[in-house]
Amino acid sequence: MDAQGRGRADDIDPADQWVLNPNTGEYELRLTPSAPQSGVPQPRRSALRAGGDQAVRNRSAAPGRTAPAEAPGRDVPPPRRRRGAPEEPLPGRRNRRPVKKKARGKKILLWTGGVMAFVLVGTAGAAYLYLKHLEGNVTTEDVGSVADSGFSKDEAFNILIIGTDKRTGSGNEGYGDKGSVGHADTNILLHVSKDRTNATAMSIPRDLIVDVPDCTSKDANGDDQVIPGTQNVRFNTSLGQDGRNPGCTMKTVEELTGIDVNHFAMADFNAVKTLTTAVGGVEVCLAKDVDDPDSHLKLSAGKHTIEGEQALAFVRTRHSFGNQGDLDRIKVQQQFMSSLMRKMTSGDTLTSPTKLIKLANAATKALTVDTGIGKASTLKDVALELKKVPMKNLTFTTVPVKDNPAEVVKATVVPNEQAPQVFQMIKNDVSFTEVKAKEKKEKAAIAARLKGTKSAADEVRVQILNGGAPGGSAQEELTYLQTEAGVTKSENAGNAEKTLAKTTLEYAPDQADQARRLAAIMGLSGSAMKPGESVTNSQGLPTMTLTLGEDFKGAGVKMNSSSASTPGVTKTTANEVKCAS
Numbered sequence: 001m002d003a004q005g006r007g008r009a010d011d012i013d014p015a016d017q018w019v020l021n022p023n024t025g026e027y028e029l030r031l032t033p034s035a036p037q038s039g040v041p042q043p044r045r046s047a048l049r050a051g052g053d054q055a056v057r058n059r060s061a062a063p064g065r066t067a068p069a070e071a072p073g074r075d076v077p078p079p080r081r082r083r084g085a086p087e088e089p090l091p092g093r094r095n096r097r098p099v100k101k102k103a104r105g106k107k108i109l110l111w112t113g114g115v116m117a118f119v120l121v122g123t124a125g126a127a128y129l130y131l132k133h134l135e136g137n138v139t140t141e142d143v144g145s146v147a148d149s150g151f152s153k154d155e156a157f158n159i160l161i162i163g164t165d166k167r168t169g170s171g172n173e174g175y176g177d178k179g180s181v182g183h184a185d186t187n188i189l190l191h192v193s194k195d196r197t198n199a200t201a202m203s204i205p206r207d208l209i210v211d212v213p214d215c216t217s218k219d220a221n222g223d224d225q226v227i228p229g230t231q232n233v234r235f236n237t238s239l240g241q242d243g244r245n246p247g248c249t250m251k252t253v254e255e256l257t258g259i260d261v262n263h264f265a266m267a268d269f270n271a272v273k274t275l276t277t278a279v280g281g282v283e284v285c286l287a288k289d290v291d292d293p294d295s296h297l298k299l300s301a302g303k304h305t306i307e308g309e310q311a312l313a314f315v316r317t318r319h320s321f322g323n324q325g326d327l328d329r330i331k332v333q334q335q336f337m338s339s340l341m342r343k344m345t346s347g348d349t350l351t352s353p354t355k356l357i358k359l360a361n362a363a364t365k366a367l368t369v370d371t372g373i374g375k376a377s378t379l380k381d382v383a384l385e386l387k388k389v390p391m392k393n394l395t396f397t398t399v400p401v402k403d404n405p406a407e408v409v410k411a412t413v414v415p416n417e418q419a420p421q422v423f424q425m426i427k428n429d430v431s432f433t434e435v436k437a438k439e440k441k442e443k444a445a446i447a448a449r450l451k452g453t454k455s456a457a458d459e460v461r462v463q464i465l466n467g468g469a470p471g472g473s474a475q476e477e478l479t480y481l482q483t484e485a486g487v488t489k490s491e492n493a494g495n496a497e498k499t500l501a502k503t504t505l506e507y508a509p510d511q512a513d514q515a516r517r518l519a520a521i522m523g524l525s526g527s528a529m530k531p532g533e534s535v536t537n538s539q540g541l542p543t544m545t546l547t548l549g550e551d552f553k554g555a556g557v558k559m560n561s562s563s564a565s566t567p568g569v570t571k572t573t574a575n576e577v578k579c580a581s
Contacts, residue, residue, distance in 0.1 A: 132376070137364035140374035141266075143247030144216055144224075147370035148262045151378050153385055156194040156429045158259060160250055162187055162239060162266040182268075184239040184249050186315075186333065189259065191426045196388035198431040201337070202422070203330045203398040204253065206236035207412045213255050215248035234412060246370070256415075257423040263373050269312055271366035276307040278358035279343045284314060284336060292320040311336075327398070327413070334396040342391060395432040397422065446526035454517040457486035461543040462505075462518060463535065467496035469503075469552035476555035477548060484556060485521045491537060493545075500549035502527075503559060507544040508534040515544060522546075523558025 151157070163186030187204040213229040227242050238244060238252040250261045276282050283305050291298045297313040297320070299306075306314055315333050322328025349355045364376060373379055400422055401413035425432065462481075466474040474492050481487035505524055507515040508531075515529055534542040553559065 134360055134364045135376035137361065138374055138376060138379065139368040140371045141246060141368055142218070142371050143245055143250065143264070146215075146247040146250050146261075147264065148372045151263070151373050151381055153381060154194075157192050157262045157382075157385075158426075159190045159192075159382070160187065160246070160253055160261050160264045161190055162246060162249060162264060163271070164239065164266060164268050165236075182240040183236040185236060187235065187249070187253075188337075189253060189257070189261070189426070191259075191429075192386055192389060193429050193431060196385060197390070198393040198395070198433050199386065199389045200395045200397060200426055200432050201334070202426065203334065203396070204235055204256075205326050205330065205399065205401060205413055206234065207326050208235040208256075208399060208401060209233070209404055209412050209414050210235050210238070210252055210256050212238045212244075212248065212252050215244060215251050217243050217245045217248065219243070246368075257426070259423060259427045263370050265373075266368040267366045271362075272312045272315055273308045274362035274366055275344075275359070276311040276340065278362040279307075279340070279349050279355060281305040281307040282311060282336065282340045282343050284339060290317065290320045292317050294319055327401070330398055334398075338394075338396060341394070345387065345391065393431070393433045397432065446529075449512075449526040449529045449531070450516060450519060452516055453513050454520060455513040457517060457521065458488050460487045460514045460517050461489040461511075461537060461541060462487065462514075462546050463491050463493040463537055463543050465493050465496040465545060465547045467498065467500040467503075467547040468550035469548035473548050473552055473555070477546075477552075480555040481521070487518065487521065489543075491543075496547050500547055501551065503549040503552050504528055504530050504547050505544060506530045506532045506547075508532070508542065511542070511544055518544070518546070523560035525560060528559065 162184050164182040165185040183206070185206055187206065189202045189204065191200045191202070193199060209232055211229065211231045212233060215227055215229070216224050217227055219225045225243070227244055227248065230237070235252065235256075238249040239246060246264045246266055250264055253259065253261050283303055285303045286299055286301050288301050289299070292313075295313045295317040297310070297317045299314075315336050316329075317332065318324060318326065318329040321332050343349060344359065349359065364379065367379075369379070373382060400416045400418040402416040403410045404412040404414050424430075464474045464478050464481075474494070478490055478492045481490050503522075503524070505515055505518060505528060507529070511534055512531075518524070519529055535545055537543040551559070
């Protein structure tokens with residue numbers, strides 16, 4: 001409906017009356033107040049013309065109806081002129097300057113806004129219908145209380161993403177293990193921070209040795225059955241084996257990491273093919289030519305845009321990267337997923353309705369999720385929350401592992417000493433990007449300790465302590481510093497009170513120039529330099545403290561070098577080419 005049948009104001013385009021409401025973000029029809037209207041539209045009437053006594057023409061009211069009264073003090077407007085027709089002068093103004101017309105460009109803009117309002121209103125209904133269509137694409141699996149019953153937009157959340165090796169879907173007969181029940185082949189725990197400033201995607205190797213706990217699954221009749229847990233088995237057996245469902249994999253992750261897993265999303269081989277095709281391909285880069293007979297990937301070194309079968313072959317390639325193991329394949333998959341996410345959130349994709357529709361269709365058809373996020377509207381909410389995370393703050397990492405010490409032929413891995421710290425960071429919603437930024441800042445600050453002016457060697461005052469080096473090292477280093485390096489104001493202060501793993505140099509702020517000179521002589525790193533306090537030497541003067549740690553390599557051997565300092569000795573190495581002279 002336009003404004004004409006609803007008491008529009010004089011000579012106002014219908015588009016002009018669609019106004020954006022800043023409170024709702026929607027376009028609304030705003031009308032100029034007018035006289036009360038009859039339920040039945042009335043014909044327009046001509047106004048009295050100047051110098052004439054023409055009466056207002058009135059059509060007889062329909063039988064049984066009463067003609068509406070004129071609004072007091074308001075002339076009835078004349079019929080609206082056709083677009084493009086010259087404007088008729090008003091009575092008594094024939095010889096005056098014409099009324100300034102509204103700029104045509106502004107009118108076109110307003111009309112476009114009105115049309116856009118109708119489009120938005122129309123597509124809102126279509127979007128709802130399309131959302132319901134997408135909902136029909138999503139497959140859900142009930143894993144009981146292991147998964148949350150709903151999704152909270154105000155909390156941090158953890159979603160376990162599982163890629164199975166089951167040969168479902170057309171064209172997938174050559175992939176995975178023949179007859180596989182669908183093991184957990186690729187596994188990523190996605191953590192999104194509460195404030196949405198960062199996210200962590202932690203890969204879990206399929207060959208990681210874990211304890212799979214008891215879990216509940218559905219039998220063929222839909223009844224609950226308890227599947228006994230197993231100890232010291234590969235992580236990938238937490239799904240499919242003995243009828244285990246994704247809830248068993250979720251519980252295994254919780255047992256391993258101590259992190260509460262809220263939901264799961266599971267995909268098969270088709271997901272990679274359909275998603276990459278929907279966005280028009282994903283760019284990958286190879287450092288060398290690859291011709292893998294197992295995955296059938298054949299690409300030259302350099303950048304390529306891949307999709308469909310070729311994309312699936314890329315993420316499944318293992319024997320052509322690194323040491324041909326699962327850990328190197330994980331690195332390649334993380335690089336691929338980073339590229340895919342950049343493409344999905346790029347302007348090229350977000351501004352293309354065709355790509356967005358294909359992407360929505362592909363994503364929903366490829367997924368099996370728990371019932372807590374089983375509605376398309378809920379998946380949309382999850383996607384919108386994830387979209388708030390800046391791409392630069394999405395960190396890909398892997399469970400820190402080491403070779404399984406129980407194996408002679410190394411085929412599996414176990415968590416190493418760093419793993420608990422990583423798990424704790426995710427559990428406590430600590431940003432990996434902030435930690436990296438802090439580490440980078442600290443590294444820069446440490447490196448800065450080595451930058452600046454240096455005192456002359458004979459101005460350096462230092463006392464030497466043995467804090468873990470071989471016996472006699474303090475005296476040997478003292479002799480080297482005094483006789484070879486020119487540090488004559490140095491002395492042996494005996495043994496340190498405790499053993500140190502690393503050699504350190506403590507100094508007061510006003511001794512920084514001396515510290516930098518000694519660091520240059522000994523090859524000390526910035527981390528070995530410890531700003532602090534000076535001590536008093538045997539002459540009652542402030543002096544620095546050099547403590548030789550267990551890493552001390554010997555008198556005259558620089559800490560950042562593997563060769564000894566041998567002044568005056570002519571040396572050459574086998575790789576040097578020299579001319580006889």
